[in-house]
Amino acid sequence: MKQLFLERSNPRNQAFVLCLVSLILFVIDGKSTALKPVRQAAGSLIEPIIWLAVLPRRIAEQGLSFFELRDQQRLELFEQRRLSETLQARQLKFEALLSENNRLRALLGSSAKVSDLVLIAEVVGISPDPDQHYVMVDKGLNDGVFIGQPVIDATGLVGQVAESTTNLSKVLLVTDQSHAVPVLSTRTASQLIAEGTGNRNLLSMRHVSESLDLKVGDLLVTSGLGQRFPSGYPVAEIARYQLAPGAAFAEVLAKPSSQLQTLDHVLLVFDSAADLTQAGSLESLVPVDG
Amino acid sequence: MRGRWIIFASLLVAMTLVLVPLPASAPFELNYLRPDWIALVLIYWTLALPEKVGVPSAFCLSLVTDLVVGTPFGFHGLSFVVLAALAKGSYQQVRMLEIWQQSILIAIALMMVSGIQLLMMTLMLDRSSNLLQFLKPITSALIWPWVFLFLRFCRRRYL
DSSP, X not given: OOOSSOTTSOHHHHHHHHHHHHHHHHHXXXXXXXXXXXXXXXXXXXXXXXXXXXXXXXXXXXXXHHHSOHHHHHHXXXXXXXXXXXXXXXXXXXXXHHHHHHHHHHHHTXXXXXXXXXXXXXXXXXXXXXXXXXXXXSOOGGGTOOTTOEEEETTEEEEEEEEEOSSOEEEEETTSTTOEEEEEETTTOOEEEEEEOSXXXXXXXXXXXXXXXXXXXXXXXXXXXXXXXXXXXXXXXXXXXXXXXXXXXXXXXXXXXXXXXXXXXXXXXXXXXXXXXXXXXXXXXXXXXX | OTTTHHHHHHHHHHHHHHHOOOOTTSOGGGGGGOOOHHHHHHHHHHHHOTTTSOHHHHXXXXXXXXXXXXXXXXXXXXXXXXXXXXXXXXXXXXXXSOHHHHHHHHHHHHHHHHHHHHHIIIIISOOOOOGGGGGXXXXXXXXXXXXXXXXXXXXXXXX
16 A cells, blocks of 8 residues: 555644645645646646536537537528628728728827637636636637637637646636626726626626716726736626715726627637747637727 | 545535536526536535545635636635535534535525625725625525535435
């Protein structure tokens, strides 16, 4: 019989020491980024466990699509084609607008906006702990993903990459308690910071002074301040605005734009081609004009 | 040692069960009812083979669990070490009990551990935890008899 630790020491002392080690590790890893490289290296080793957990769902999906009626599939394909054509038509207009916008910007002497490149990733897992809001996606360091990379979906901002291993990344959602994003309201251009609340359907704004012009229904988009998120992606819509008499700040809650509970595909945003150090991933990138 | 793979296999299955996502149509709050599979499997093996599975193995397991679940290192460490130490210190008595009595003990132990985890999150990382987390020990205790019978079957068959 082989054991990792020799049984010489008193088990009670051993337990006590390991409890202390756990607490110290917890504080270090929770409060600093010192252990991130260790997590990254070890995380790559345990990737198969995460893939294993996705397997049942993958098989179920495959099985379902196998039994799906052919007529239904044809209908779906038809719908998708029509949608794609509509989107392409709208895209044409956007391109004209973009070039016009850039011309105007050039007249004003400000730099032209470059379009963002995105990489499509599939969500392969969600956090088993309901108090931690993150999803695992199937793109990792090998695809050029980097820590802090903005993640969007078709409807708005999803979050940012918090950890990345060889082929998987952990995407922290905007609703996580540790997440905050600088936003501005499109109606009045008021600058705010939207913080996660730990509730899947709510973001909260802290320190909103009573003089700010905000009302229910205002759309909040990323402001681009802080240099982490590119500007202009929808984040949330104000769902509640309450100014209690005598209170220093208004209570403002907003509902995230993207469906964070039912994500299945997300887009990883690359600022520019300069972000792409890894070759090979370029073909799979799609430009998004913004 | 022959048959040690069954321990690893059972832990792997437990981790998979922890990670498997619920269907998107299910209400999200159901996640609070999911049992703590890894802790249950750890408790079983510490009770069944206290000379092989103990506090150090529990600590190593906790590090892997932290990686798999995405919590900071050490989050599960304290709880798993406490659980393994408790199980190892009392395996002779606990083995004598009926399964339902074991379930009650497990509910109490896991409640305590959930309390520790809640304190760690709120006091040290300043994150609030939902009190619904305290439902997990109850579902874990309810599922314990089946975990116990299944793992005992595996142990007798393969170990």
